[in-house]
Amino acid sequence: MGKILVTGATGNVGRHVTTQLAEAGLAVRAFVRDPGRAGLPVEMVRGDLNAPETLEPALEDVESVFLLWPSFSTGVADEVVTAIAKRTRRVVYLSASVPDGEEPSRHYGDIERLIRRSGLGWTFLRPGGFAANTLGWAEQVRRGVVRWPYGQAARSLIHEKDIAAVAVHVLTSAGHNGAAYAITGPEQLTQAEQVRLIGEATGREVRWEEQPLDEAREQLLAAWGDPSxxxxxxxxxxxxxxEPEPTTDTVAKLLGRPALTFRQWAEDHAADFR
Known part of the structure; x- marks a missing residue:
């Protein structure tokens, strides 16, 4: 098997993809902005997908690429996909979940279409909600109250380790060309239930407080800056x-074990909330 290039290698998912590939004894190269700070046990090449010219050296002797696009804009994605197609054979792209029969919206769908037209062999991973997004509640958890909208919104959040494990499986085994895998956690939990489980993992009582929509909108706009x-x-x-977020059994089918629960995720990350 040829070398595998991992982009986004210092992120929540990419770091696990990199380390799991390395632990399996496979040839892996990490594409990172700052090798000195990345702390990865593999070969690293400095670069940035927003500067496509930096990608060329990283693609030498690479057979497959794990692609995680770094922004909400397609920007120079066309140049990046073209460069990957010229030097490699296949790409596993971390996309986004969609309703059945639809394609992802925003930049996710744009990049999927670029990849489909590139001539590359491809597999799309379409995860549901990331359990790691609840880390945004960390400061509130420390205060004992999470104030957020839609406490009864039920999601099937997925552990980043499972996303990475699926990516590694797809990168290292046959039969996945042209597949778009919807991957989720194994259970539906409301946001209020998620907060309770985080509290239990940290050993403290944390309660949910429903936030008015206008207040939430103002807060999110200040943080994200994009009204749409x-x-x-x-x-x-x-x-x-x-309409709770659906669950899938894709993780179990591909990996031969159940997907990790949100409780397991919260226990893995308890220190991040303390």
């Missing part, structure tokens, strides 16, 4: 109150 993204997020969370 804020409205999309609020609309999605609101929908999950009456």
């Amino acid at each position: 993204f804020v409205e999309s997020a609020l609309e999605t969370w609101g929908r999950f109150v009456t």
